[in-house]
Amino acid sequence: MPPQIVAMGGGGFSDTSARTPLDNYLLELTGRERPRVCFLGTASGDDDRYAARFYRAYASASHASDLALFGTPTADDVARLADQDLVFVGGGNTANLLALWRLHGVDRALRSAWEAGTILAGVSAGAICWFEASLSDSFGPQLEPLADGLGFLPGSCCPHFDGEPLRHDRYAEEIAAGRLPGGFGVDDGAALHFIGTELHDVVAEEPGKRAYRLDLEGDGIKVVELDATLLADGADG
Secondary structure, three states: OOOEEEEEOOOOHHHHOOEOHHHHHHHHHOOOOOOEEEEEOHHHOOOHHHHHHHHHHHOOOOEEEEEOOOOOOOHHHHHHHHHOOEEEEOOOOHHHHHHHHHHHOHHHHHHHHHHHOOEEEEEOHHHHOOEEEEEEOOOOOOOEEEOOOOOOEEEEEEOOOOOOOHHHHHHHHHHHOOOOOOEEEEOOOEEEEEEOOEEEEEEEOOOOOOEEEEEEEOOEEEEEEEOOEEOOOOOEO
């Protein structure tokens, strides 16, 4: 399979503890009846309640597992990422996630898995971590540029684009000031599906949800709405 990343602005099992159309979309992308799916809850401090929501949503449809880094992870634990069909990264603090991944070599393991065909996906922090840069609340609710993302995908990203009013204006300001490269704003309930490093589709689990492309053009910001393909309702837990 070609390298694929699905970056969700919000939504999915993180909000419901049950599979939603976005979760089912991820499972279908693997092409397997019972794919191997690993949850990375690093950004939430490996919160047990978050992991429990993942298992409630995914255990009945996959061989579900998780990789916790707050403890004593081994090299074999990290190497297990290469055996997965899908890796799902939860939301939380993106800066903390990146620091721990780099400390334990998870960043390198994920790149190798991605290049070998493992689908990488995630929500919020788990969506923006794949880009070169992002607008993040890792340092507080005022939102700041985070310029040292993994760089699997070019440009920048901002989640929760319709769910938190401050994000739209702050993202445009940071791009206009040159502190962030152009990129994508993604609504809650919508997701960007990349094949390789090219945007393949925008999908959504609710009507009216979409993504936006923002780029510096002259002295201003050019904003292009990206309509989303509405996924069939198939929420299941």
